[in-house]
Amino acid sequence: MVRIGQAIMLHRGGDREEARNRFAALWEETDPRTDLFHRCTIAHYMADTQDHPADELAWDLRALAAADALRGDHVSWGEHQLAVRSLYPSLHLNIAAGHVKLGDEEAARRALDKARATLDALTADAYGEGVRAAIERLEKRIADGAASPDGTADGPGGGTDHLP
Template structure:
C-alpha cells in the first residue's frame, strides 16, 4: 500500500510534457491504494485529471477526486500542505464545473460553479487563492456565454 511519500513523488514528478509517463505513475499509485485511502485517492485523481488530454477521461478523474473528497477528514490532506481539507473544495468544484461545461452538461456545471463560488472564502489571500478565484470567474463568464446560446438557465 502506498504511503504519502509515494503519492507526493508521483504528483511532484507529473509533467505536462510527459503526460503518458506521468499518468502511468499516477495510475500505478491509484491502483495500489486501498478502498479507504480517500485522501490519497483525492489527490492522485485531482492531479491525473489535469494531465488527461481526453475530456471524458479528465472528467472521470475529477469525479473520482470529488467522490473521494467526500470521505476526507479536515486534517487528512496536511501531508500535501493543505492544513484544512476545505481548502481543496473550491478547486474540486471548479474542475467539475469546467469539465461539465465543456461537455455541455450545464445543470451539473452550474451546481459545481455555485459550490466553487460559495467555497471561495476559505482560500487564503495569496497567489493560489487568486488563481482559483480568477479561474472561477473565467468559468462563470464561459458558463453565461454558453447558457445564452442554448436558452434558459440550467438547460442541458
Template structure:
C-alpha cells in the same frame, strides 16, 4: 498525508509537463496503491491530478468526480487539507462538466466552488482558484466547450 506520498504524487504530476502518458501511468499506479481504503486527501489529490492528464473531457470528468468522491468518506471528518482543497475540486468538476456540455451541472459545481472559496486564504493559491472560478463563469456564460487554460 505523508511527506513521502506527497513527494511521489508531485513527482508524477511534474512528469505531465513533459510526458502526459508517463504522468498518467505514474498517477494511476499511485491510485491503485492507495486503494479504496487509502487516506482521503491522498486519493483526492491523485484523482484530481489524473483528471488533468486525460485525453478526453469525458475521462477528465470521471477523474474529477472520483477526486470529489474520495474527499467524502462516511465516518471520516474532512480535515483542514481537504477543506482547503474543496474549492479546487468543485472548480475542476465545473470545468469538466462545461467541457462535456453539461452547463447546468457546471453551474451547480461552480456555485459550490464559489461558496467554498471563503475558506481560502488571500494568497497566491486562493487568488488562482478565485480567478479560475471567474474564468469558468465567463466560459459558461458563452456556453463554450473549448478546452482552454484556466
C-alpha cells in the same frame, strides 16, 4: 506523497503518458478505505493527464468522492483537514470545467455554485486568488456560450481553469 510529487513533476514537464501511468499505479496501490487523502490527490492530478473530457471529469469526480469521504464522521481528518478544505473550491471548479467541455451548462453552473460556496476555505494568497479568478473566467465563458453545442469548451487559453 513523494511518488505523487514525482508524477506531478513528470506531467508538468510534459510527459503526460508516464505521469498517467504512475498515477494509475499509485491509485491501484492505495486503499480506498484508509488512503483517502492520497486517493483524492492522485485523482485530482490524474484528471489533468486525461486525453478525453469525459475521462477527466470522471477522475475529478473520484477526487471529490475521496475528499467527501474524508469529511465523514468515521474518519479523522488529522493533518489533512486544512489541505482538503482548501481543495474543495478547486475540485468543484474542475468539475464545472469538465461539464463545460462536455457541453452541460446546467451541471457546470451547479458545480460553480458549489465552488463559490466553499471559497471561504481559501486564504488571500496567490492560490486563493487564482482559484477565484478561474471561477470568474469560467462563469464568463459559460455566459458567452462555451457550454452550448456550438461553443468552444476550452475557449481562449483552454484548460486554464483546471487547477491544482
